[in-house]
Amino acid sequence: MHTVPPGSNSPTAGSTISEIMLRHDTGHKDDNTDTFNDGATETDNRSLMTFCKSIPFTCRDVRTMAHHMDSDSATFSMTSSMENAIFREDAGRRFQATNDDYSLPADELEFARLDYQHFGLKARASPTQLYHDKNYLAPIPEALKDDGTGQRKRGLDIGAGTGIWAIEMAQEFPSVDWTALDLIPVQRDGTPDNLHFMQEDASIGIGFPDDYFDCVHARALIAGMRNWPKFIEEVIRVTRPGGLVVFIEPNLPMGLYKSTAEETRAVTPGAYAFADVMARAFTRRGYDINAASKTILSVLKANDLVDRVEQVEASFPCSPWAVEPNWKKSGIMMKFNAISVPETTKVLIMDAMEMPQYQVEALGKAYVEDIEAGHRLVYPIYHNWAWKKGL
Numbered sequence: 001m002h003t004v005p006p007g008s009n010s011p012t013a014g015s016t017i018s019e020i021m022l023r024h025d026t027g028h029k030d031d032n033t034d035t036f037n038d039g040a041t042e043t044d045n046r047s048l049m050t051f052c053k054s055i056p057f058t059c060r061d062v063r064t065m066a067h068h069m070d071s072d073s074a075t076f077s078m079t080s081s082m083e084n085a086i087f088r089e090d091a092g093r094r095f096q097a098t099n100d101d102y103s104l105p106a107d108e109l110e111f112a113r114l115d116y117q118h119f120g121l122k123a124r125a126s127p128t129q130l131y132h133d134k135n136y137l138a139p140i141p142e143a144l145k146d147d148g149t150g151q152r153k154r155g156l157d158i159g160a161g162t163g164i165w166a167i168e169m170a171q172e173f174p175s176v177d178w179t180a181l182d183l184i185p186v187q188r189d190g191t192p193d194n195l196h197f198m199q200e201d202a203s204i205g206i207g208f209p210d211d212y213f214d215c216v217h218a219r220a221l222i223a224g225m226r227n228w229p230k231f232i233e234e235v236i237r238v239t240r241p242g243g244l245v246v247f248i249e250p251n252l253p254m255g256l257y258k259s260t261a262e263e264t265r266a267v268t269p270g271a272y273a274f275a276d277v278m279a280r281a282f283t284r285r286g287y288d289i290n291a292a293s294k295t296i297l298s299v300l301k302a303n304d305l306v307d308r309v310e311q312v313e314a315s316f317p318c319s320p321w322a323v324e325p326n327w328k329k330s331g332i333m334m335k336f337n338a339i340s341v342p343e344t345t346k347v348l349i350m351d352a353m354e355m356p357q358y359q360v361e362a363l364g365k366a367y368v369e370d371i372e373a374g375h376r377l378v379y380p381i382y383h384n385w386a387w388k389k390g391l
């Protein structure tokens, strides 16, 4: 445990989302004249602020929410001892305390980052398929289409975070019964009736019978999953024959678009150094930094219960450096996510690398400067999916 006073020296601790957005989105015009890169204009920044204000930040602080949380229609209050069993504080951030695996924060600032990431991922176009404003690249509609049996289809989102993906999917597929599970009891306003939230540690097991769901989706669990083969096997177990399993994860480290690590180091030394230390911290914590591109794909391919395994790479830009409209829109959203990453991973890096806070913050500052400078930095994201055999 650190000896750091809460919120000390943190670029973001104690700030409101609007303050952070205003501080970081000052606009930047890149000197680079290539047609894929024009940086962010002032209009972009104004539209970003307008967009941000329109996002329904209704995910309640869990401490507040706990006092009037609905569970299976029975209202109950979370006592402080219950709350202490779920959360812990460290270096000014709140973390879940239900397991020792997941090590990113679980507080309002993190929930905001996750929502921006969600909108950025939706906006992003892949090299081969348009992803703009869609919640999936995988053939989820096919898995959920009416099969004429009169039985409602079932979808599961694992590690639902703020629940935003599950809510939007429940709205898009109203005749499907959705479940969103997470380590923490996050719940949002405006949850559709066909969506049920539950609190569960999916790395221990998923509390549903075999062959239960038509589609199981898991996104961004890299900082909480130490045993992908076991987890994937469990996901496949609860998926019905003919159903779809979908995994969406980033690889580490991030780098310059279509460039080698050496090129990233030469052009963006600050981003390179931070990304390198972050990747090493993740590895030390027991996370698989190549799960997205390699492990998930190979585990799915080796499993006799699934076939038609597919992978699509759809990296996202860390700022609005691109001209292509979907990339640019994604970059506008992703910039907030990208500049929040040092703060989000600070405690993880301090612990894993046994590094003092000031050093981690200096690395993070240099990384943010490279993002602010409008370099063509991307986070590599991979979508992996497979169908369970049997129909």
Ligand SMILES: C[S@@+](CC[C@H](N)C(=O)[O-])C[C@H]1O[C@@H](n2cnc3c(N)ncnc32)[C@H](O)[C@@H]1O
Pocket: 096, 102, 104, 106, 114, 115, 118, 158, 159, 160, 161, 162, 165, 181, 182, 183, 184, 200, 201, 202, 203, 204, 218, 219, 220, 221, 223, 224, 225
């Ligand atoms: C980085 S967030 C991603 C949230 C969401 N999937 C998204 O894409 O916006 C990871 C979420 O997974 C949850 N999580 C991590 N490990 C988990 C586990 N073993 N079981 C259930 N949820 C888990 C965390 O609590 C956190 O809310």
